[in-house]
Amino acid sequence: MKAINTLLVDDNPEFIEAAKRFLSSEKHFNVIGTALSGQEAIDQVKKLKPDLVLIDLAMPGMNGLEATQRIKSEPGCPRVIILTLHNTPAYREASDSVGADGFVTKSDFGVRLLPLIEIMFGEVESAIPTS
DSSP: OOOEEEEEEOSOHHHHHHHHHHHHTSTTEEEEEEESSHHHHHHHHHHHOOSEEEEESOOSSSOHHHHHHHHHTSTTOOEEEEEESOOOHHHHHHHHHTTOSEEEEGGGHHHHHHHHHHHHHSOOOOSSOOO
């Protein structure tokens, strides 16, 4: 399987670094860029053409929902997974309504992200033991 070129978007640089460390332990991921805002995410998607965007829902200025809607409206758009601290039905519905391909809470990032990506892209071998 070819590497999944991934763009990380979050207004918290510490979360971006933690996510980069997590994904770097997985051989099928290539973090090709980061963004700290919704507008920067849109610009980076146009420039870098990632396969996958992991984007925070709550950011100042343009939030992850608006950015996702704009990203998904373009032809040949990447897959987008919304990340959030808050697991609420309203946020899940909003994510679906803007065309997000997935929704993962940050507390479940380490356990739910890879299985979701496996469904989207096919089998992703995990370097993290399951037991």
